[in-house]
Amino acid sequence: MQEKPILAVPVDARLEQSSTPRKTQIVVVGGGAGGLELVRKLGAKFGRKHYDIILVDKNLSHIWKPLLHEVAAGSLDANLDEVGYRGHCYRWGYRFFQGSLDGIDRETRTISLAPVHDDDGKEVIAGHTIRYDYLVLAVGSISNDFGVPGVKDHCIYLDSREQADIFRTKLLNNCLRVSRAMMANPGADEQVKVAIIGAGATGVELAAELYNAAGALRHYGLEVFDESRLKVTLLEAGPRILPALPEKLSAAARHELNVLGVVVKTETQVIEARPRTLITSAGETIDADLIVWAAGVKGADMLAELGLETNRRNQILVHGTMQTLDDDRIFALGDCASYTPDGAEMPIPPRAQAAHQMASTVFDNIVRSIKNRPLKTFVYQDKGSLISLSRFSTVGSLMGNLVGGSLAVEGRMARLIYTSLYRLHLLGIHGWMKGLFLMAIGRVNRIVRPRLKLH
Template identity: 65%
Template sequence: MPRTRPDGRKTQIVIVGGGAGGLELVRKLASHYDAQDFDIILVDRNTSHIWKPLLHEVAAGSLDANLDEVGYRAHAFRWGYRYFDGALESIDRDAQQIVIAPIMDEDGSEVIGRHRIRYDYLVLAVGSVSNDFGTPGVKEHCLSLESRKDADRFRRKLLNQCLRVSRQMTLDPASDAFARVAIVGGGATGVELAAELYSAATALGYYGLEVFDEKRLQVTLIEAGPRILPALPDKLAASATAELEALGVRVLAGTKVTAATEAGIETAGGEMIPADIKVWAAGVKGADFLAHIGGLETTRNNQLVVHPTLQTSRDDRVFAIGDCAHFVPEEGGKPIPPRAQAAHQMATTAYRNIRAMIEGRDLKPFIYKDNGSLVSLARYTTVGSLMGNLVGGRMAIEGRLARFVYVSLYRMHLFAIHGWIKGMSLLVIGHVNQVVRPKLKLH
């Protein structure tokens, strides 16, 4: 194994993006390679990581992100890699350098100017962003749940609206004021958020909003497809629909959205769905800055085209994993779906293949194992299917077993980024916090 480059400098491996795949990968690399010979670098525009499937709980206030987020600087110190705060702007493949955009202070002053970081091996794991499909008004009037910042913003807006309703009801008990939320997209994010909102609304009365309850919450879930949760079998999707409607959610399947306005959501059928808060969760794509970045091949949705080894199609030293990677396992097949389990599996393959490149061994192809899909309906229930590759996704599970498996996915993520000892410690602390901490985060 080469200890240094021919010019005497360390071999430098740069990972851009500290999401589920990127953070797992950087931890694996840093724990394997000696810092005296290898420089492992993580670049991310945020200073901390939170598991994306938890963002709906942060948005509803059911989860305090301060307790579950991972600070990159502390994590880097623990595992022996370097962390750079910054956003990727471009890639200079000839010089084998990435260009980091200037970092600006809150008042607009420049903290760090545009700069470059060299790499011997580069991994892009920058995730995805919401795809509004060009729908008028979405960018101006809808929120998304792509980051903790988005989730915090949603929670503040929700609490403010609940306070308005509570105040109106105090002044006029006969008031017909409601907190109205419209969610566009009947996938896992939209369904989980809708259920979590009712769970949070039930508890608001115990935290200063004495005259507010879930009856004053109106949630509409809008899906363009024939049913919600297209990744799940029909029976489970129907079960989830029934559960949501029992909570009070208005589920509109087969309903295309034509525009978003300040007043609400307009549908192709001519209905205006009034909403104080509008959330867009109808699809994802690669970030706009990825379009042909560094001359790399990208799809129409700005995803980086990769070989079975997860190397980008035009540069073997540049890998892509997670939602930003476009990989079709077989000719005529479907691309790997943008799921946390896919990012986790890709991180493992990228780790092994980077090691193989450094050691002069053959690289192995990425083989996606569909472990099924699970959707949590807050404290009410969980539905899903397991072992999709083995039984065609028809092993349906619901209730406590599904909830146990759902929670186990997060536990495995903790172990992957922290190791077993700290991961177990965090689980114990999490159980304690469930007892001693407030049920809702209201600030």
């Protein structure tokens, strides 16, 4: 039997007879970069007196998705950088509910959440519903395996902190195996083989970060292990890596990867994944101890079942106001949304900067809607792309459509700007005071904490 919707205030006979007005309830599903920034702004704007801001997420904490490759390699301790929703909501005046979106009833303006279970399968939170006056879907994206056989069973995705932790554990176990084998037989030619499918930002950054981690392991108990024991193969179906960057920068990044020892294979399409083996369209077999799939993203399958219009990648189609095509009370932003500006051939790309800008537009339009004012149309400002090759290099293009993407940057300047992107994210979700404080703590941690997370 389905529970009654969770309302802004408890409903009983006394309240129903009371003249106390019902709070306006704004529900945001998804605590990623865009969703978390949005609820912070809404909470700071409206407070708790007349409005009830609710964040729903299946996890208990947030970590910036562009950092997951560092978590996977062990270069970043997610425990230090994650944001707990319960503490954050107390600070910024919204409420948090743990759960996964299970459906939307647009007639009653409620969403249903699936039950939450613990590791033993025991139900912790029963399935329930939440009322909304305005609903924002910001659930992000998942890896798109394009239906390639065996990928789901034999490859690791980097969509979440849990998946990054699984990869790191498997990586360290394989490094330990090779180290022990070489200690037992110094002449042995042992290697940890990692294959990465997809040479976009995630694949390229992970490949470089792995060599950074491998070079540091000798200081943490693996005395005979170094970068030469690591073999990373980066596979790309297209003609070059980092297709979003100008060809010159793509070539520069490939050169840096080659110097590190990464084997880069372009125009190589994977058609099947098997245990510890990949099969390409050319009939080549590639052996690997660990296989990472980073070849594209799509919306979660459940998005196509909500009764809202979606594209073939399960992304929700939205107007320029970020409202869904089917319901003006429902907004969508970030990777789960698809918006193609008038005159554009392609929709806005699923990138962190797009989610940040969309969150600002949705915030403005919810405020305008409440005040019965005309809504704004989202205008995407492409700030360019930056790719971090760990401590070795950074490449990218700045300003994007402001100067035609012609301002190329490399080296220390690019690294400084890349680091500033995360700092802007901290300011967006914490505000200026706490954001600056966390930046200072981050500098101290780089000095006093170990370089790698090994547990």
